[in-house]
């Protein structure tokens with residue numbers, strides 16, 4: 152087990168509950184953190200998962216719950232190729248999702264209502280919302296999805312963050 156003082160890149164993430172087409176190999180953990188280098192957005196094509204509930208392989212998608220030892224949320228990076236739609240609708244049992252669109256341009260759909268999305272658009276979807284996204288541009292659409300249990304957040308930002316009085320220090324390089 153590595154520590155914050157002696158972080159190690161040798162430890163492997165726990166196996167995902169999804170079969171993954173490629174794994175995130177660059178990882179660093181300490182007592183109170185987990186870091187992963189997933190790669191540049193352009194390199195996300197090598198990732199993909201076989202989704203057990205949907206029975207489809209989703210390419211360009213990498214889930215980070217196991218990679219980062221997350222305990223309260225799931226995060227995934229996703230890439231949708233140009234002029235392509237995610238080929239299925241889905242909804243959730245208990246988690247709300249936020250989609251952060253970081254590159255590209257297209258449309259998002261919730262319960263049949265279509266809305267434009269582009270770099271900088273953030274969409275929250277309640278568990279029951281039937282959702283899909285498509286890329287209507289000629290470049291890859293890069294997006295991040297965060298899911299967490301709906302109604303579970305009790306403290307945040309100013310009510311949860313606590314200042315630490317230590318003077319900030321960094322190594323010389």
Ligand code: ZN
Nearest residue numbers: 241242243248
């Ligand atoms: Zn979802």
